[in-house]
Amino acid sequence: MKIKIKFFGSFRQRFSREPVEIDLPEGSCVGDVVAPIGERFPGFAQLGYQPLLAVNDCFEKPDKTLEDGDHVNLFPPVHGGATDH
Amino acid sequence: MPNGYNGKILIVDLTKGKWEVETPDEKFYRTYMGGSALNMYYALKLIPKGADPLGPDNVLCLSTSIVTGVPVSGQSRMTASAKSPMSGGAGDSQCGGFFPAEMKAAGYDAIILKGKSPKPVYLWIKQGEVELRDASKLWGKVTGDVEQALKEELGDKKIEIAQIGPAGEKMVRYAAIMNMSNRANGRTGMGAVMGSKNLKAVVVRGKPKLKPAHMDRIRELAKFGATNTKENPAVWDLHINGTCGVLSYQQQDGGLPTRNYNEGQYEDYEKISGETMTETILKDRDTCYACGVRCKRVVEVDERGYKAEALYGGPEYETIATHGSYCGIKDLAAIAEANQICNMYGLDTIQTGTSVAWAMECYERGMLSKDDLDGIDAKFGNAKAMVALVNKIARREGIGDLLAEGSKRAAAKVGKGSEDLCIGVKGQDMPAHMPQAKTSLALIYAVNAFGADHQSSEHDPSIDPASSASEKQKLSEIGLTKPLPVKDFSRDKVHYAYRTQSLYSVLDSVNLCQFVFGPAWQLYGPNQIVELVNAVTGWDTTIDELLKLGERRIAMMQAFNSREGLGHQDNVLPKKIHEPLKGKGPTAGSAIDRKVFDRAVQDYYEIAGWDKNARPTHSKLHELGVGWVAEAIGAS
Numbered sequence: 001m002k003i004k005i006k007f008f009g010s011f012r013q014r015f016s017r018e019p020v021e022i023d024l025p026e027g028s029c030v031g032d033v034v035a036p037i038g039e040r041f042p043g044f045a046q047l048g049y050q051p052l053l054a055v056n057d058c059f060e061k062p063d064k065t066l067e068d069g070d071h072v073n074l075f076p077p078v079h080g081g082a083t084d085h
Numbered sequence: 086m087p088n089g090y091n092g093k094i095l096i097v098d099l100t101k102g103k104w105e106v107e108t109p110d111e112k113f114y115r116t117y118m119g120g121s122a123l124n125m126y127y128a129l130k131l132i133p134k135g136a137d138p139l140g141p142d143n144v145l146c147l148s149t150s151i152v153t154g155v156p157v158s159g160q161s162r163m164t165a166s167a168k169s170p171m172s173g174g175a176g177d178s179q180c181g182g183f184f185p186a187e188m189k190a191a192g193y194d195a196i197i198l199k200g201k202s203p204k205p206v207y208l209w210i211k212q213g214e215v216e217l218r219d220a221s222k223l224w225g226k227v228t229g230d231v232e233q234a235l236k237e238e239l240g241d242k243k244i245e246i247a248q249i250g251p252a253g254e255k256m257v258r259y260a261a262i263m264n265m266s267n268r269a270n271g272r273t274g275m276g277a278v279m280g281s282k283n284l285k286a287v288v289v290r291g292k293p294k295l296k297p298a299h300m301d302r303i304r305e306l307a308k309f310g311a312t313n314t315k316e317n318p319a320v321w322d323l324h325i326n327g328t329c330g331v332l333s334y335q336q337q338d339g340g341l342p343t344r345n346y347n348e349g350q351y352e353d354y355e356k357i358s359g360e361t362m363t364e365t366i367l368k369d370r371d372t373c374y375a376c377g378v379r380c381k382r383v384v385e386v387d388e389r390g391y392k393a394e395a396l397y398g399g400p401e402y403e404t405i406a407t408h409g410s411y412c413g414i415k416d417l418a419a420i421a422e423a424n425q426i427c428n429m430y431g432l433d434t435i436q437t438g439t440s441v442a443w444a445m446e447c448y449e450r451g452m453l454s455k456d457d458l459d460g461i462d463a464k465f466g467n468a469k470a471m472v473a474l475v476n477k478i479a480r481r482e483g484i485g486d487l488l489a490e491g492s493k494r495a496a497a498k499v500g501k502g503s504e505d506l507c508i509g510v511k512g513q514d515m516p517a518h519m520p521q522a523k524t525s526l527a528l529i530y531a532v533n534a535f536g537a538d539h540q541s542s543e544h545d546p547s548i549d550p551a552s553s554a555s556e557k558q559k560l561s562e563i564g565l566t567k568p569l570p571v572k573d574f575s576r577d578k579v580h581y582a583y584r585t586q587s588l589y590s591v592l593d594s595v596n597l598c599q600f601v602f603g604p605a606w607q608l609y610g611p612n613q614i615v616e617l618v619n620a621v622t623g624w625d626t627t628i629d630e631l632l633k634l635g636e637r638r639i640a641m642m643q644a645f646n647s648r649e650g651l652g653h654q655d656n657v658l659p660k661k662i663h664e665p666l667k668g669k670g671p672t673a674g675s676a677i678d679r680k681v682f683d684r685a686v687q688d689y690y691e692i693a694g695w696d697k698n699a700r701p702t703h704s705k706l707h708e709l710g711v712g713w714v715a716e717a718i719g720a721s
Contacts, residue, residue: 008333010318010325012360049318049553054337057350058671061551076318077553077606078334 001068009076015041031062033072088298089151089622095193099282100200119150122594122638124166127197138170139281141201148195150596152621154186158310159601161186161374165270167278170258172511174646175534176273181373184264187245190291207286220285227429228266229396248286249276250431255481256280257489259436267398271433273535298623319606323380326359328402333358339672340522343410344465345442346508348668353415386421393421400424406517407438413465423475430479439514441474443492452501459483508659511536521672524574525582528685531656534642543585545571547605559610574681579688590635637709640701647700648718
């Protein structure tokens with residue numbers, strides 16, 4: 001399924017100003033976007049913390065199941081609530 | 086000479102045009118340290134009970150602190166306090182910039198302003214020498230013009246100026262004190278108090294002469310800051326996108342106040358986000374004295390009739406939200422111009438935007454007509470109407486004269502149920518962090534002495550089980566080790582709120598920036614605040630001693646409120662917060678349960694040492710070393 005990824009906060013300058021699209025298998029969770037994004041943007045894989053994940057403009061835990069066409073927004077922890085690796 | 090402070094406090098009687106210098110001892114400085122706590126000492130001693138906030142009996146206190154001016158990020162802060170014309174209780178507001186460090190270098194730790202000058206004046210302090218000078222020619226001028234005129238008049242481009250604009254002269258109740266034409270002591274109407282005294286500006290010029298006790302340890306702290314600014318994602322984001330970087334986050338959290346706090350998500354948020362500002366109208370990043378974070382924005386706009394020039398800086402998150410999503414406005418250029426008007430005329434951007442948003446909802450619901458609004462079609466989303474209303478408030482012109490009183494007082498005149506559209510606590514409207522998304526803010530907004538404030542405690546995400554190891558480590562330094570979900574509102578969460586409020590209260594007394602120092606995500610944690618204070622002063626303070634300072638300041642402010650008749654009945658939330666939130670997103674349909682909230686307030690009183698009417702108890706005030714306050718207010 002096609003998932004549209006958008007970067008927010010300092011991620012936008014560091015990785016991509018434009019949204020990117022990735023393919024994920026059916027049944028994938030939002031946490032599954034981290035690995036393919038890390039492959040495309042190596043710096044993303046080397047973050048010292050977990051990014052915040054939002055699906056269709058709502059923060060979600062990594063185990064939230066995605067559906068085809070979902071929009072995933074990626075944030076650095078801009079105001080608390082970060083999770084370390 | 087002591088380390089860290091001048092040992093001099095300037096007391097100016099504006100009525101008589103005379104001044105004197107007090108020289109408190111070390112015990113005084115160790116008890117109050119500066120900023121808000123020091124100001125409250127003078128407010129409680131000098132402001133008579135029942136004083137008119139806009140009358141000559143009010144006293145305006147401007148304080149630096151024991152650490153102001155040392156070469157470490159986040160220390161150039163000045164606190165302004167007085168009886169607030171918004172609440173009738175304690176007024177309190179902090180600014181950054183270069184004024185605070187220059188004021189300390191000019192020779193005084195605090196400036197206490199009493200009485201009322203018979204004519205417009207400004208206070209000129211140059212290396213300890215004091216002069217009151219005629220400001221008749223400056224009266225009526227906007228901040229940028231006054232900056233230029235004073236630099237020419239005094240023949241010195243390096244002076245720093247804290248001034249009121251025309252809004253302060255006209256005593257718009259939420260007028261700000263401005264420095265650099267773009268930094269503000271914004272909240273609680275301290276600019277209106279300054280205007281009521283016919284004091285146009287305080288101008289300072291000095292030569293730093295204070296030596297920290299341990300400069301090597303100061304250098305270590307500075308080195309840590311320089312190394313870790315980029316490594317701390319929250320702080321680095323403040324550098325990249327400024328405070329407005331948090332706007333997109335708030336949207337995903339359902340905590341972006343929209344259309345006068347009726348919804349928690351704004352459909353056009355990306356048009357007004359920090360990321361968009363960075364990519365479009367941002368021209369530069371500015372900073373405060375010796376700060377490496379550089380979170381201040383400088384924007385330029387000249388499009389579609391909207392203008393904003395670099396001199397007036399750029400909008401903060403709160404400014405964008407209150408003039409943007411609160412009003413349903415997606416036009417960043419219009420918001421930038423509104424920000425400029427606020428900075429030119431000297432207005433609290435939060436209260437200005439919320440007053441406009443309240444008027445817009447009144448208009449949509451038929452409580453205010455187009456005629457009432459001077460012909461302005463004040464629908465949500467009408468950017469030109471928003472800018473027009475801001476202009477009218479700044480000049481107290483037409484409907485602006487009513488809105489200049491703040492939404493609570495305006496609603497009392499308009500009636501028709503418009504009172505229920507207000508979003509204030511103690512007359513001060515809620516900032517752009519929603520209690521429906523961050524539960525403990527419901528409590529802190531209600532009990533905070535000077536009304537709803539988002540910078541008086543740490544927000545809920547930092548204590549959530551999912552928070553980072555570094556946040557957990559910093560919170561553990563103030564004894565907070567039990568993770569609590571964001572929506573938890575147990576007694577444990579109340580304890581978290583009060584404990585972090587006490588730490589934030591330290592920050593407002595030691596006068597440290599809350600984006601640089603703090604209990605969780607900030608660049609420096611609690612133990613480093615202790616290290617900074619000790620490195621500067623040579624003292625042997627501890628985090629427990631500092632937290633007592635924080636509690637002392639909270640208790641003194643609340644004691645001031647009690648003396649002025651504010652009590653439990655004022656520690657309530659606006660009706661809207663207890664009703665289901667409209668719109669979309671994770672907070673849609675959510676509300677703060679009244680029973681849970683009431684229990685949390687009672688828990689807070691017990692933990693803080695307040696009685697049932699929110700009055701700090703005799704024993705608590707004595708425990709905090711300010712028994713004299715108990716005697717002054719007749720505490721139980």
